[in-house]
Amino acid sequence: MEPLKIEREESKLRADPSWADICLTCGTCSAGCPVTGVDGMDPRKIIRMAALGMDQEIIDSRFPWICTICGRCEYACPMGVKIMTVMRTARGLRERDKVPGPIHKGVVMCLERGNNLGIPKDDFLFLLADVGKELEEESCPGFYVPVDKEGANFLVTINSKEPFGEPDDMKFWWKIFYAAKENWTTTSENWEGVNWGLFSGDDEAMKTITGRIVEHMDRLSISNLLLPE
Numbered sequence: 001m002e003p004l005k006i007e008r009e010e011s012k013l014r015a016d017p018s019w020a021d022i023c024l025t026c027g028t029c030s031a032g033c034p035v036t037g038v039d040g041m042d043p044r045k046i047i048r049m050a051a052l053g054m055d056q057e058i059i060d061s062r063f064p065w066i067c068t069i070c071g072r073c074e075y076a077c078p079m080g081v082k083i084m085t086v087m088r089t090a091r092g093l094r095e096r097d098k099v100p101g102p103i104h105k106g107v108v109m110c111l112e113r114g115n116n117l118g119i120p121k122d123d124f125l126f127l128l129a130d131v132g133k134e135l136e137e138e139s140c141p142g143f144y145v146p147v148d149k150e151g152a153n154f155l156v157t158i159n160s161k162e163p164f165g166e167p168d169d170m171k172f173w174w175k176i177f178y179a180a181k182e183n184w185t186t187t188s189e190n191w192e193g194v195n196w197g198l199f200s201g202d203d204e205a206m207k208t209i210t211g212r213i214v215e216h217m218d219r220l221s222i223s224n225l226l227l228p229e
């Protein structure tokens with residue numbers, strides 16, 4: 001009797017065609033995954049689906065978005081299966097208007113206005129000056145927020161949720177810089193430190209947003225970066 005043959009479709013999500021044969025279905029990935037069981041999530045199941053060429057089912061599912069992209073599964077897999085890579089690739093293959101939540105909108109906003117929440121430049125600069133003044137009066141005499149300072153020792157990016165909703169949180173870093181007498185700066189434009197292209201699977205946007213930080217560092221002759229996010 002002839003052995004049964006399963007016809008496997010090629011998968012765009014399968015980084016290595018041999019996965020279908022090397023995955024042991026041991027479940028180590030599932031055991032270590034912090035979101036196994038959430039709405040039926042199971043990394044072992046995703047790898048089996050990718051091995052069978054079920055790309056569209058994975059792309060249309062919630063699994064890649066439930067995944068936190070933490071990488072524990074890849075680290076633990078005894079066979080070196082690139083599970084996290086599959087998850088992120090699947091995110092990137094989702095139609096942009098079907099990306100869940102606000103992250104794609106944040107990417108578009110960042111590309112257009114330089115930060116995920118679209119905070120205008122004048123408002124941002126006013127806020128930096130205002131909160132900086134508060135800090136000076138509270139505990140740091142002579143403190144101010146240096147913006148676009150050439151030759152600073154390091155550049156600091158900012159998470160837009162801080163100036164938008166939690167401006168006092170910026171003071172935590174500033175107090176450290178003040179106490180350490182650091183020569184630092186931030187920028188007046190394109191200062192966003194949270195690259196949502198990473199999370200939405202948008203490599204082009206991620207490159208553009210990262211490239212802006214590199215441009216700042218070149219333009220201002222700064223060789224160190226603090227990306228607090």
Ligand code: SF4
Nearest residue numbers: 023024026027029077
């Ligand atoms: S840990 Fe690796 S080999 Fe084991 S089930 Fe997961 S993907 Fe397959």
Ligand code: SF4
Nearest residue numbers: 033067068070071073
């Ligand atoms: S990268 Fe995703 S699938 Fe892998 S362990 Fe983390 S949450 Fe789970």
